[in-house]
Amino acid sequence: MTAVLGSAGVALGFLASALGAGTLAVGLRNRRSPLLQLGRQYAWMVLAGALIAAGAMEWALIGNDFSLQYVADNGSTRTPLIYTIATLWAALEGSIILWTLVLAGYLLFVAHHFRRRLSDPLVGWALLVMLLVAAFFFGLMLGPANPFETVAGVVPSDGPGPNPLLQNHPLMAFHPPMLYLGYVGFTVPFAFAVAALVTGRLGEGWLAETRRWTLFAWGFLTFGIVLGAWWSYEVLGWGGYWGWDPVENASFLPWLTGTAYIHSVMVQERRGMLRIWNLSLLMATFSLTILGTFLTRSGVLDSVHAFTESPIGPLLLGFFGVVVLTAVGLIGWRGDRLRSPGRIDSPVSREGSFLANNVVFAGFAFVVLLGTVFPLIVEAINGERISVGAPYFERMTMPLGLTLLFLMAVAPVLPWRKASGELLRHRLLWPAWAATGGVVLAVLLGARGLAPLLAFGLGAFAAGGAVRHLFLAVRRQGWRGMVGRSNGGMIVHLGVVMVAVALAASGSYSSDGEFRLREGESATLAGHTITYLGTETVVTDQKREVKARVEVDGGKVYEPALSQFPFASQAIGTPSVRSSPIDDVYLTLVSAPQDEGDPAVIGMIVQPLVAWLWTGGAVMALGTLLSAWPRGRRRRSDEREAVESPIADREPEPAVV
Amino acid sequence: MRRGVGFWSAIAIGLVLAGFVWLLATRDSSRSRLADSPLLGKPAPVLAGDTLAGESFELETRSGRWVVVNFFATWCVPCVREHPELVRFSQRHLAEGDAEVVSVQFDRNDEDRLRRFFERNGGDWPVVADPEGRIALDYGVTGIPESFLVDPDGFVVSKIVGGVSADQLDALVAAAEEQREAAS
């Protein structure tokens, strides 16, 4: 019954998107406005389809309806409610339901927001593109990735539950939806970019329209990535937060091009330049989300995340190919119209630095993409299996990261068109003092090594620049100096600096060790002392957990654990972390005592400044919110003015003091 | 002039993409298949240890016979699934005595569970313990089930990952014997 309902929802979604796309296509071709107006109705139907499908699946999961193959493979009567709800996206087919749900939500939002302009071909084409993408994903569910397949033969009475790694922490519930809000969100600016290219309206109008969407999607993607890193740290038990695992890279790649885009867009708004860059970056961002989905879902590269091997691999790959060819084709076709009226006068200017920024980010993305797919390429060429792991990525991306920190400090103070040495010296004076102070302070605190010291110095440089900007803005405008694009952006930069410093510190100055301890024994590492107090075993429906009680620095007791799930092969470790602004003491139970009185092996890792990573992420999120805050200057009702005006939302430069 | 650059970049990107798509499209999935291993064609690494039955075992003493070295654990579902095939293979060659199976415990195993498993599911061959995991390291085992076919002269002929079948093993033995005959 539920299967029928769910399948009906999927069918509804597919039909609505396919028919909607067709209707809009006819409407656009024959310029029939009434047909275009139907776009909104179709969006409602698509959302209805997605809601029905998602609702049916949740109903089946919560009600433990094991007649559905997906529930039989992933559900369990023993899983607590919050994880049962999250089981919707625990495996492939269900996560496509989530994708379509988010996409349908965005689709309706767009249709509603532009309801008074549905007859505008720009909006029509954008909706058409979004409907086509939705049709593809619904189509996947009708075919190879059917979530509502029923079990052939005997219906089992219980299931294995989601992968134990996905049941260890409530964060699992939030990470994928957040990531999808970002991932799928880039469909909107992509659709408008295609619309702009097709209609030939390549002025800045479509950019202004989609600026907030893009920022929204980017913000969620950033948050999703940071959350994923936090989950990796808190749950997976290996003491790290980023392993350059293919799935992590898959979410990082669109973030890189997306970040380049939201910066480079400012040059187009201001001077109408870098159009091809912007379109390419935007198309690349969307394409990379599809590529990322392909890489993680097709089993082509194994990883901690890759749940199954699936026939949808070729389909996703095909879709990726279509997207890229469309993008390249459109840009090639409209190439002459994309010629910009102006040119960059001097490399030492705001435009010049943004261009350099684009190049660095593109290089970053290239390196990450190359490293991720390289093992495949080598294996295809000569059958040899190699690995490209963290040492490669770290070595390659470090100089790029340092360059980005430098640009972050210098670019915001560069004026448009051309800079004079005197101006630069004046504006960069305080940040330079901050940089000097940063390096000296770091050396005094005991930091050694060229790379981390450079990171601290350049980070202080960038932070100094951001603080200076905010200080001047607040001095001029009061609390409103914290709000708006450039001010919010500076706050985001501060968050990035925190993250960069945390990466440098925790990457270079960690210590770890494993200690075999009997009850009451202690061990010391990097200035922290742990005392093993004994174990406690807790058995629930969900799992059997052995917790070790460990006292840290004579204070609170932490409980790293090893859990055994009934249907899983290996015990899953749960770390326990003592966080402080200075460092984290990360504890794992490597092996539990076999019998009473036996020693336990406790793993201990001390990493400085890890808390700054999460705080920095939160600051970035805050800055994104502040950045999107309406400044009250634009009159929302007069949208046409926004479309036609080439320079939207222009902030005056802080006066040179 | 600028259009030219754009045009050629588009062509270049298109070509790279086409190559990439072709490459990925020709990847095969990781089901049961013959794996590459640096050990192929080399003498089998030392395999010595105590068996479940309490005896001591050494692979060298088995020279003159084909040996299937199978890495196993009771908690490994595909291993459990391939077990009957190993039983079948072992029984087929029982009469002639020209081939046999040896299991090596992978990772942690409860000995009682192991014993009960073999009692219930058959398999009358040595099950060697590997307490420090050294045998698994010496053989370069990356995940189970993995099996190595060792020829009567003690050389590793094949490595199979992802579960074997009795027929597959027989085919491999036959092919290897042909090669040996052709070589000699």
Add this chain to the structure above:
Amino acid sequence: MRRWGAWAVMAIVVTGALVYGTVDEGSARTTEDRARSIAASLRCPTCRSQSVLESDSTQAQAIRTDIVRRLQAGQTEGEITGYYVSRFGEQIRLRPDSGGVAGLVWVLPVVALVIAVAGLGFAFRRWRVQAGREVTDADRLLVERARGRWRRRPT
């Protein structure tokens, strides 16, 4: 000269601190340090991308113990890595070899960097050269068309 004074001071201080911080790296490497660095360069065989140092799987633990044992027996880092490559293949190295086809992964980014810098240089030079361009008839036509479209836009 006064405007450069502060900058000169900062440059000297920063350079000094960086030099001090880099040169003063610290004591000789213990067996533990060496074991850690070898473990960090090997991939845990049962994981996808974690290193032997990071992973807690039994294989990884066995390898860590084995590395220490070999170091104590006097083997060099090259010999130890070589042993593992001889058993598991090149894929156990996290840092791809710089020789052969695999070496491309190191070379291509450098090539990309060269192309990028060259491209930027080209672009800046061309923009500077375009400073004295004449207005052609094609350009006039383009402007006329655009103005025409603007006039015809519904109000």
